Amino acid sequence: MKTTDHRNPFFVIQVLNRFVFASVILISCTGNTAKSPSDLKTAETPIVSYAKRLKIENSDGYSHIFVLNPWQGLRDLAQEWYLIRSDEEIPSFIDTLKVIRVPVKKVVCMSTTHIAMISALGEAGSVVGFSGTRFIFSDTLVQCVRRGEIREVGYEDNLNKELIVKLDPDLVMVYGIGSESSGYIGKLREMGVKVVYNADYLENNPLGKAEWIRFMGALFCKEELADSIFAGIEKEYNKLKSYISATIVERPKVLLGLPFRDTWYISPGNSYISALVGDAGGDYLWKDTESSVSMPLGLENVYMKAVSADYWLNAGSAGTRGEIAAIDERLSQLECFKTGNIFNNNKRTGKEGGNDYWEGGSLNPHIILRDIASILHPGLLEGNELIYYRRLN
Amino acid sequence: MALMSEIRQKDIVAYPTANRPVLLFGGLLIMLILFFILDLFLGSVSLRPGEIIGAIFNNSDETTRTILTQFRMPKAITALMAGIALSISGLQMQTLFRNPMAGPYVLGLSSGASLGVAFVILGFSSEMSPESIRGFGNWAIVAASWAGAAIVMLFIMVISSRIKNIMTVLILGIMLSSAISAIVSIMQYFSNETMLKAYVVWTMGSLGNLTGSQLNVMIASVVAGVLLSLISVKMLNAHLLGENYARSIGLDVRRSRFIIIAGTSILTGTITAFCGPIGFIGIAVPHLARIIFRTPDHRILIPGTILAGAIVMLASDIVSQMPGSDTTLPVNSVTALIGIPVVIWVILHDKRNRDIF
Numbered sequence: 167m168k169t170t171d172h173r174n175p176f177f178v179i180q181v182l183n184r185f186v187f188a189s190v191i192l193i194s195c196t197g198n199t200a201k202s203p204s205d206l207k208t209a210e211t212p213i214v215s216y217a218k219r220l221k222i223e224n225s226d227g228y229s230h231i232f233v234l235n236p237w238q239g240l241r242d243l244a245q246e247w248y249l250i251r252s253d254e255e256i257p258s259f260i261d262t263l264k265v266i267r268v269p270v271k272k273v274v275c276m277s278t279t280h281i282a283m284i285s286a287l288g289e290a291g292s293v294v295g296f297s298g299t300r301f302i303f304s305d306t307l308v309q310c311v312r313r314g315e316i317r318e319v320g321y322e323d324n325l326n327k328e329l330i331v332k333l334d335p336d337l338v339m340v341y342g343i344g345s346e347s348s349g350y351i352g353k354l355r356e357m358g359v360k361v362v363y364n365a366d367y368l369e370n371n372p373l374g375k376a377e378w379i380r381f382m383g384a385l386f387c388k389e390e391l392a393d394s395i396f397a398g399i400e401k402e403y404n405k406l407k408s409y410i411s412a413t414i415v416e417r418p419k420v421l422l423g424l425p426f427r428d429t430w431y432i433s434p435g436n437s438y439i440s441a442l443v444g445d446a447g448g449d450y451l452w453k454d455t456e457s458s459v460s461m462p463l464g465l466e467n468v469y470m471k472a473v474s475a476d477y478w479l480n481a482g483s484a485g486t487r488g489e490i491a492a493i494d495e496r497l498s499q500l501e502c503f504k505t506g507n508i509f510n511n512n513k514r515t516g517k518e519g520g521n522d523y524w525e526g527g528s529l530n531p532h533i534i535l536r537d538i539a540s541i542l543h544p545g546l547l548e549g550n551e552l553i554y555y556r557r558l559n
Numbered sequence: 560m561a562l563m564s565e566i567r568q569k570d571i572v573a574y575p576t577a578n579r580p581v582l583l584f585g586g587l588l589i590m591l592i593l594f595f596i597l598d599l600f601l602g603s604v605s606l607r608p609g610e611i612i613g614a615i616f617n618n619s620d621e622t623t624r625t626i627l628t629q630f631r632m633p634k635a636i637t638a639l640m641a642g643i644a645l646s647i648s649g650l651q652m653q654t655l656f657r658n659p660m661a662g663p664y665v666l667g668l669s670s671g672a673s674l675g676v677a678f679v680i681l682g683f684s685s686e687m688s689p690e691s692i693r694g695f696g697n698w699a700i701v702a703a704s705w706a707g708a709a710i711v712m713l714f715i716m717v718i719s720s721r722i723k724n725i726m727t728v729l730i731l732g733i734m735l736s737s738a739i740s741a742i743v744s745i746m747q748y749f750s751n752e753t754m755l756k757a758y759v760v761w762t763m764g765s766l767g768n769l770t771g772s773q774l775n776v777m778i779a780s781v782v783a784g785v786l787l788s789l790i791s792v793k794m795l796n797a798h799l800l801g802e803n804y805a806r807s808i809g810l811d812v813r814r815s816r817f818i819i820i821a822g823t824s825i826l827t828g829t830i831t832a833f834c835g836p837i838g839f840i841g842i843a844v845p846h847l848a849r850i851i852f853r854t855p856d857h858r859i860l861i862p863g864t865i866l867a868g869a870i871v872m873l874a875s876d877i878v879s880q881m882p883g884s885d886t887t888l889p890v891n892s893v894t895a896l897i898g899i900p901v902v903i904w905v906i907l908h909d910k911r912n913r914d915i916f
Contacts, residue, residue, distance in 0.1 A: 324748075427835075428634070428767025429887055464603025464880060464887040465767055466630040473622050495770045496629050 216374035216400075219365040220381055227254055229384055236363035237342030238458060245363050249384055266337060266360065269387040274319055274330055275339040278525040279366050279375075281307060283382045286529055287391055294333045295319040301520030308516075325350050330359060337362045337385075370438050372445070372531035373403055379529060395529070402532035403445075410447045410539050410546070417449035418542050421475035421502065424482030425494060430468040431460035439480060442531070446538035447546075451475060465494070472500055477542055478508040479555075483519065485512065487558045506557065509541050513556040523554045530554075580859050583851060587866040594873040598635040599627065601882035630767070633774055634876065637766040640781045641834050642844070642872025644826035646864045647788050649841030650848070651823045654795045654857070655816065656719050659905055660729050662842030663827040666715050667736035668708045669838070670743075672831035673762065675707030676700055677743045680758045681750040701776060704832035709824035711735060716820065764835030764891035766876055773833060780829040787822030788861060791815060795857040837891045839898025840875075844868040846905050871897060 213222040221232040221244075233245040248260050252267045274295035275281055281293055281302065290310055296302070299311045299318045310316045317333065320326040327350075330338065337360040340351060351361050366378035376399050383392025420443050422433055433439050434457035435450065443450045451471050455461065472478075478500070484490045487508060491498040502508060511534075514522035527534055533553050540550040600611055604626060613619035614627040645663060652661040652668075663669050679700050714735065719728045747755055769777060794815035797805035805812055830837065848863040849855070875893040 425768070427761075427763060427765035429765070429889075461885070462887060463885050466626050467603040467885055469630065470604050470622060470626065473625075494768050496625070499625065499629075 214377060214380060216371050217366075217369055217377040217380075218371070218374055219368055220378060222380060222384060227251075227257065228260070231381065231384060233363045233365055233381075235368075236365040238368065247362070251387070266362070266385065268385055270336040270385050272333065272335045273337055273339060273385075274333060274335045275364075277339075277341050277364065277367065278302065278520065279378075279528040280339050280341075280364055280382075282525045282528055283366075283379045284386070286379065286395060287382055287386055287388045289382075289386050289388070291315070292386070294335055295330060295338075297321055297325070298520075300518040301516065303514060303516045303520045303522040303525045325354075327353060327357065330354065331357055336360065339364050341365070341367055366528065370436055370441060372438060372442055372535070373400055375438065376529050376531050399529065399532055403535060406532060406535055406539065407445045410445065410535075410543075413546060414447040414543055417447055418476035419474055420448040420450045420542070421472045421478045421500075422450065422452075422480050424484060424490070425465050425468070425497075428465040429462045430465055432463050432468065433460055434458075442535060442538055443479070443542075446535050446542055448477070448538065448542045469496065469500075472502075475500065475502045476507060478502045479511070479538065479541070481508055481510050481558065483512060484508075484510055484558060490558070506559070508558040509552075509555045510558055511554050513552065513554055527554055580852060580854075580863075584862065584866070587851075587863070587870065591866055591870050591873070594870050594877070595635055595639065598638065598873050598877050599631045601877055602626070602631055602880050603882075603885060603887055605883065629770065633769055634767045635873065636774065637769050637777065637834065638872045638876040639869045640777055641766060641830045641837060642840060642868035642870070643865050644781045644784060644830045644868075645837060645841040646844035646848075646868025646871075647785060647861065648823040648826040649843075650845035650857075650860060650864045651788060651791070651795065651819050652841070653845055654798050655819050655823075656715070656728065657798070657801075658719075658728060659846070660842065660902075662839070663708070663823070663831075664836065664838040665729065665842055666732035667711045667739060668823070668827045669831050669836040670736040670739040671707035671709075671711030672704040672828045673707065673836055674739050674743060675703035675705070675828070676761060676832060677746050677758060678707075679703045680761065681746045681755070698776065701780065701829055701832040705824050705828035708828040708831065709820065711739075712820050712824050716816065761835055763889055764837050766834055766890055769833055777829055777833050780825055784822050784826035784829065785865070787818055787825070791818050791822065792857045792861060794819065795861075796855075799855055799857075835891070837894055839895050839902065840868060840872060843898035843901035844871055846901055847871070 213224065214220050219234040219236065221234060223230040228248050228250045231247045231249060233247075235241065235243055236245060246264055248256075248265050249268045250256055250260075250265055252269075256262060256265055271292055272294045273284070273292055274297075275284070275293060276297045278298075278301065281290075281296060282304065284290060284293055285304060285307060290306060293307075293310070293316050295317045296311075297319050298321070299316060302308055302311060307316065311318075317329060318326075319330055319333075338354060339362050342351075342363050342365075354361050364378065364381065366375050366381075369375040369378070377396055379392045379396055380389070383389045422439060422443070423430060432452050432455070435453040435455045436457070437460075440450050440453055444453060451474070452461075481490060484493070487498070487503060487506070490503070490508070497503060511523040511527075512521050514526075516522075523534070530553075536547060536550060537552050537555045540547045540552065541555060600606070600608060606614075606623060606626065610619055610623050611627060614624045617624070648668070649662040652663065652666065653659055655661075656666075715728065715732055718731050722728055722731075747758065750758070794805070794810060797808060797810045798815070798819075802812055805815070827841070844867050845860070845864050848860055848867045851867065852859050852863045854860065872894070875890055875897055879888045879890040879893045881888060
């Protein structure tokens with residue numbers, strides 16, 4: 167389970183990589199669990215504390231940024247950047263290929279988390295192109311798309327490279343899902359486009375994922391704003407987390423996801439969502455597993471364990487319990503199905519299926535945590551209204 | 560004496576004696592039962608034989624019984640049906656086109672069925688979620704799948720009436736499936752994310768998510784298809800000797816073709832609708848049956864193919880469950896790994912095999 171190689175070995179479907187697999191990765195990002203470093207904060211503390219794949223060092227006249235192992239299965243590889251203000255000279259020892267002039271004015275990005283973080287810094291106007299504009303949820307951004315300020319650049323192998331060159335962005339921000347994507351990335355580089363990896367989706371710690379806003383802050387020279395946004399998230403999250411662990415008596419058992427036919431891709435215990443469930447006072451049924459990708463388990467195997475689940479969260483794109491039963495009627499015999507304790511994270515979903523949980527949610531781990539905690543422990547947080555989750559009827 | 564025994568051996572090879580098929584049928588039947596039971600016993604959850612027997616006699620815990628009756632039993636039945644249906648349709652196509660390389664997957668019937676399903680899942684109702692489409696649409700998907708398979712089948716039929724070279728027909732079949740995949744890709748490109756996901760999931764192929772009503776639809780359709788193929792035994796035998804011969808012995812060629820095409824489309828369409836495209840069973844199993852029974856006679860080949868197909872599919876399912884591990888493999892990669900060597904063998908022994916046609 168350590169490598170990415172056990173995807174369907176003979177019938178790899180291109181589209182699968184793009185949509186299904188990307189969303190599987192999104193819910194199963196891994197790494198090592200971050201130890202809370204808040205008590206270590208001193209003047210020399212590194213700027214980045216939770217994100218495992220981001221390193222920022224500030225020096226005189228520039229900031230030095232490392233994006234570590236930007237895709238699944240990599241070891242000891244980093245993309246290195248020197249961020250230098252446009253009006254300053256580039257020191258002679260720095261390779262100009264590694265220089266990004268900041269603040270950046272025009273970017274093309276590939277993931278809704280990128281666009282959400284840029285937007286949070288008030289820089290939505292800097293986004294000139296996006297891959298999958300149909301799936302954007304945020305109203306502000308949808309308006310930008312309508313006005314033609316954000317152009318659709320297509321998907322990986324159907325990327326509109328001519329348009330990208332014409333848009334002349336300072337950089338294209340991509341997420342890497344391994345060698346599949348390196349094809350179009352190589353092509354973009356060849357055309358002289360600066361390609362910057364963003365590894366936020368690989369962060370297993372909810373705060374680590376949100377902390378990538380610091381990266382955006384550095385690119386737009388809005389470090390202070392990014393710091394204050396993140397500090398707010400961190401404070402809220404940690405406060406709620408310790409309140410939950412101090413208050414709760416029992417940890418209800420939690421089942422996650424939905425099967426694809428007779429295979430159930432199970433998020434491992436070291437994943438982003440597993441961390442959220444644990445912090446929210448839940449007992450995730452597969453919390454003891456460790457894997458770098460979602461584990462394809464047989465349906466009967468999952469069913470065996472799932473019969474004891476008290477709650478069922480993140481059930482794919484299902485909007486009602488009837489839809490779950492239509493996928494597989496056997497699922498309706500699960501206890502949590504009968505009691506109606508199925509909650510899905512698609513309360514805020516756009517017409518084309520874009521889900522704000524993956525967009526704005528990347529900067530709201532504290533709100534997601536509050537949602538899950540109030541689902542698992544009714545009465546713990548009085549009067550809390552669910553934001554991202556809804557009960558399936 | 561040496562000469563005598565040589566002759567006798569040759570006789571056995573060339574003309575099966577009356578006992579040989581009976582023994583072989585008996586052996587295959589026992590194997591079939593064995594594999595069916597094995598398929599029930601082995602799965603991704605390891606259950607002790609005691610627990611399984613307890614579950615059968617209603618005195619085990621609820622979960623074990625659910626696993627057995629609602630997971631393993633339907634899956635084993637599906638494997639049985641899929642193996643029978645795909646193998647029979649492969650056999651009928653090979654005879655009808657007089658082409659050892661014909662099969663539902665290779666000639667594009669499965670892609671045709673996929674196109675039908677794509678129209679239902681991707682084309683219809685952008686307002687409806689894929690889950691609810693599946694809810695109402697057992698029959699809709701199956702019917703679309705039949706229609707898709709039948710259209711491709713008719714197209715191939717027209718081509719092969721004009722072009723006699725079997726390799727050309729094969730290449731045209733491949734072109735046709737590529738064209739269909741292109742149409743499906745365009746549809747995918749313009750469909751929304753959840754539908755796309757539903758379709759991609761469907762194409763992965765699996766035996767294990769049929770329950771209750773779907774299982775009934777599948778069994779009814781497969782039985783109908785098998786009955787059609789039993790009716791057409793004589794026609795198939797006549798087709799072996801060429802259409803002119805078939806006509807000369809008074810066979811209504813047009814009608815017999817129609818029956819064979821209908822049977823093949825129903826069988827392939829049904830399995831493709833419920834299990835996704837499963838490759839190489841349809842092309843490989845009829846050859847296995849010919850190797851085992853050494854006869855071109857469909858009175859023997861059809862029941863032989865039914866048994867062999869069911870056994871191979873059950874075995875593929877057992878392998879795909881990877882007993883003893885939590886993980887499962889996609890069943891269509893297992894069937895490809897089993898089927899492709901047979902196909903290669905057939906190509907390498909082409910001369911000998913042509914004799915059958």
